[in-house]
Amino acid sequence: MVMDEPLDFEKEEGPLLPAPCPAKRKKVIGLDDLLLDYFETGKDKLKVKAARSRHAPRGYGSDDENTNVRENEITFCKIFEDCEEKIIAKELDARDDVPPWGQQIFDCQKAPSNLCSMGVENCQLLQSFCASEHPDFDLEIQQGEGFLEGMLMDGWLLKLVHIGGSVEDSITSWTLTKLLYSSDKKLQASATDFWDSILSLDEDNKLLVNLWYFPSYSVLKCAMLSYGYLFETPGTKASTSESATAGLFRTNSSCVGPPHNIIAWLRVVSACCKIRKVRSIFSPSEAEQLLVIVISLLLDRGLEGLLLILGDCLNSCISYFNTSEWESSCVVVAESITQRVSIDLNCLRIVDCITAITRTNKHSKFLRSQLALQLLKINFGLKVGNVEKMLKLVTSINVKEKELLMDNLLFSSDAFRDKTMIVDTWRNYLCNCSTQIGFRNWSLYAPK
Incomplete structure (x- = not known):
């Protein structure tokens, strides 16, 4: 062998090891593309047809029958979606009854x-x-x-x-x-x-x-x-x-x-x-x-x-007003207000504003209490009412249908702080209110 001659393996045209295949690039397909391809190719129909053919007796399957099944499924889905939309819309509009x-x-x-x-x-x-x-x-x-x-x-x-x-x-x-x-x-x-x-x-x-x-x-x-x-x-x-x-x-x-x-x-x-x-x-x-x-x-x-x-x-x-004038004048003011205010969020607006912007003295507390009492009397159509009778009426109502003013009536006046039975009855009623409202629907009754 001549020293200058190439070796045997150098005479080979190709390499001993096969060249690696180029890596295939994966095509990124979005969810919208999959859905579009799914409905365009009719795979959903094929899937329904295959499922039907597996469960149906042999000899009784036909293309017309599968088409009818698919149409029924589409009709059912539309009816279901319409019902679901109506239910959701009803839940969202539940607070529309509160002006x-x-x-x-x-x-x-x-x-x-x-x-x-x-x-x-x-x-x-x-x-x-x-x-x-x-x-x-x-x-x-x-x-x-x-x-x-x-x-x-x-x-x-x-x-x-x-x-x-x-x-x-x-x-x-x-x-x-x-x-x-x-x-x-x-x-x-x-x-x-x-x-x-x-x-x-x-x-x-x-x-x-x-x-x-x-x-x-x-x-x-x-x-x-x-x-x-x-x-x-x-x-x-x-x-x-x-x-x-x-x-x-x-x-x-x-x-x-x-x-x-x-x-x-x-x-x-x-x-x-x-x-x-x-x-x-x-x-x-x-x-x-x-x-x-x-x-x-x-x-x-x-x-x-x-x-x-x-x-x-x-x-x-x-x-x-001095102390001797305020007790009678406050009742007159509360009665005059209730004659011109609507029994809705307007009456709650007045009571809340008086609570928020007035000083916490006996005069303002008594005014809030009297306003709440007069508004409750008009709401229940009572000519003469005391706190005990009012409390029985309020605790008998459905909290989902009536607005409550008893808090301002009871806790804005010092006259009822010593009457533990009245206060305990009201607190027990508030604790039981949760049983009248669905867990998922708290927000619907928040305005009330």
């Missing part, structure tokens, strides 16, 4: 009546200011309400009142008119600040300035009438329906409430109630009507952003 809260509290606004000029430009305060401080002041050019409005918005009118220590009736009446009816927001806010200041008390619980004109109930009521407020009259009781829900979209009309001056109205009512120890501006019956109005405003969906102002006014109105 949303909200009632129409304001109707179309009216132009204020009997707003005559008080001759405020000729008041003694303004004349003395111009004569003593500015003898060369040209009153002929600056006369009129425009000049006083500028002084009011700039704060000069309030400074003059504090310097003089008193305020004339023409000034107070004029500023109150601007507060209640002015469409100028800055002028309205300045008049409100003016009244907040002159109705403030010093450290000795005395008014900072001497005044003899106070906002009367008749003036405040006339303002609410011009705002379109629906007072208690036959047929006034609004329902939670399209008219109430439409309150969210009433801002396009300038003549429909809630009015722009309602904030100023609430603030001046609150300020008047806070000085009860110094001056009783309202009688107990008038204070009752004001409290009913403030509570009713909680049902206007257009006033949801004013809960803080409503809460402050509500607390002031409740605190206006």
Whole structure:
């Protein structure tokens, strides 16, 4: 063998070991592709046919029979799906029988009546200011309400009142008119600040300035009438329906409430109630009507952003009554509220709002208790009812069909804390409520 000659295995054309086969790439098939292929190729029909042929006696299978079976299966599946959709839709719509809260509290606004000029430009305060401080002041050019409005918005009118220590009736009446009816927001806010200041008390619980004109109930009521407020009259009781829900979209009309001056109205009512120890501006019956109005405003969906102002006014109105007046006045207020509120989420809205935004004192607790009692009496059609009788009626109802107010009735008043039998009976009833509601359907009854 010549050394330069190739070896035997080097003469072979191919390698000794076979070359590895190229790896096959797996095709990724999605679920949608499988389903599409499944229905296009008719594999489901073949599967049904094969299953039918295995279980059917020999000699009796036919293509027509398999086709009929498949059609029956398709029909059955459609019926089943329709029934399932109806059941699901019924469960989802179970809360539709609970209407949303909200009632129409304001109707179309009216132009204020009997707003005559008080001759405020000729008041003694303004004349003395111009004569003593500015003898060369040209009153002929600056006369009129425009000049006083500028002084009011700039704060000069309030400074003059504090310097003089008193305020004339023409000034107070004029500023109150601007507060209640002015469409100028800055002028309205300045008049409100003016009244907040002159109705403030010093450290000795005395008014900072001497005044003899106070906002009367008749003036405040006339303002609410011009705002379109629906007072208690036959047929006034609004329902939670399209008219109430439409309150969210009433801002396009300038003549429909809630009015722009309602904030100023609430603030001046609150300020008047806070000085009860110094001056009783309202009688107990008038204070009752004001409290009913403030509570009713909680049902206007257009006033949801004013809960803080409503809460402050509500607390002031409740605190206006002394202990001897409150027991009888509270019952009157609760009865008046129940006459105009619907027995649905509206009554729960009022009780919940009073619970949330009022101070936890005996007056507010008694009000919640009386409201719950009066609402339950109307709900059950009782003319006279006590707590024991009411409790028996409530524990006999189906919790899936009735709204419950007994918690506020029993636990918002100290009168029932010592009556352990009543409280224990109610607690046992609440424990047994779970047996009346399906485990999977708790959310359906949460609004109730």
